[in-house]
Amino acid sequence: MTRPAEPASDDAATSPLWRAAQAFRLVTLIYAVGQQAASVSYYTNQRLSWVLIALMAVWSGVSAVMLSQWRIHNLRRVRTTVVIGDHVVVVALIFATRLVSDFDWYHGHQTLPTTLWAANAVMSSAILWGPFGGVTSGLLISAAIITAREQWELDIWRDATAPVLVSVGLAIGLAANTARRAQAQLQRAVRLTAAAEERERLAREVHDGVLQVLSYIKRRGTEIGGPTAELAQRAGEQEVALRVLISEQGERSDAGGPEVDLRPLLTAQATPSVLVSTPGEPVPFGRWEAREISAAVAAALANVVQHAGPGAKAYVLLEDTGEELIISVRDDGPGIPSGRLAEAEGQGRMGVSRSIVGRIAAIEGTAHLLFEAAGPDAADDGAEWEFRVPRRR
Incomplete structure (x- = not known):
């Protein structure tokens, strides 16, 4: 038996x-x-x-x-x-x-x-x-x-x-x-603790290995120049993507749990080229929903680094109307040509639709690209994403 x-x-x-x-x-x-x-x-x-x-x-x-x-x-x-x-x-x-x-x-x-x-x-x-x-x-x-x-x-x-x-x-x-x-x-607390410890262990191993190698390839490739410059650019893109992946690790089991302040999740992404502006008062939101918003913003900023060039600056603005949250991510790069996102999705490149639009849709919000470049010769007006996420009553 x-x-x-x-x-x-x-x-x-x-x-x-x-x-x-x-x-x-x-x-x-x-x-x-x-x-x-x-x-x-x-x-x-x-x-x-x-x-x-x-x-x-x-x-x-x-x-x-x-x-x-x-x-x-x-x-x-x-x-x-x-x-x-x-x-x-x-x-x-x-x-x-x-x-x-x-x-x-x-x-x-x-x-x-x-x-x-x-x-x-x-x-x-x-x-x-x-x-x-x-x-x-x-x-x-x-x-x-x-x-x-x-x-x-x-x-x-x-x-x-x-x-x-x-x-x-x-x-x-x-x-x-x-x-x-x-x-x-x-048991839920034990699972969450074990998952957090495992994520930290993996993050340390990735940081000690893969991220350092990618950073080294990016730095040396830029110094050497020539054909290795493209290799350096790709390594830099993958480094940013991997850092975003590590930072957004979480489980849906946190959905419906205690609320967290959304502001620190966004301000943590500020860099010399990324300016983050948030309200002076706390912005409490569901733990999982807040993590998804942060991950969508991180993905949008990763696209800025990848496509807008090293000199581009990005601006993140968080507004709380009481009925919904409005998050804007804008850059001063060359912008996204009209129809480019639909074309990329038709080619099977689902990065934007999954990392940005899909995440916001999963928490019953909407993601809109407000500004698109009129063409390849258009002025560098940049691109702006606007996320609107309703508060659950």
Whole structure:
């Protein structure tokens, strides 16, 4: 039989509750046996009552072993089967009380499986199915006890059986759900920490190796000149692209998480040739959305370096209208000829459509190229991208 090496997240979260519930089951079994010894002299069928108590003890041992283990294949199905069996045994023993005692006894005393032992089924349901399962189980067993004792009269409101069992189911169910949420948050934090550490490790290795080599090729190629100048230019382009790739590494799992200030993500891209202007007040935005905006701006600036020439300057402006964010990226280079982007996309070169337009569209925004050069002889009016991203209410 295949056994998992470690419990799943849900099982790991509730394992302490399952083990504690089985310890409680042992205590309640001892109490039930003591109650049997104290009450057996009042029973009309004492031998049958001891047989039923023996069955209760056997079932308690079997269910405790099955519910407290997690090294079992199809653990969820096994636990569901045991919990359903728990209810069948409890209800059967409750009504079996009428086989071992007369009306006067079972009408005014506890049933054969004491209320305390019957609470085990309620606790198991609450751990497995949450508050709804716990409350439903409490109501079911309470109804069985009241029916078996024939107490459907006004005195039912003086009996604490139903309130106690329902309260136990509700409390344990809430505790189980809280444990599951805490386990999920812990695992998410561990994954994010591991991913961040891995990104930092890769960034260090890339920086120590590939980026330094590309930077060296760019510098030496520029110094040598001639045919190596083009090689130097390509190396510089790849260096910029690789730096952008490293800086934008992130996961969509951050979407919907805490908001971050967008301004530092943009101002971090400022250089002597890139001027970044942001509002004086913080601009909070979703973590993943802010990273996508920053990556789109970085891609636009990379295009400036690649196509506008080394002497071109770029300007990044962030505006927050309250309803949407407006980010402008403008340069003073030769501009982009009209229709050039559509032509490049038709040729299968998807850099702009994916790195800029695609990122902004993914966060339900729009990206427009406001200025295009009229032709190869047009004045150097530059190009300007405008990103508009609505705020989510």
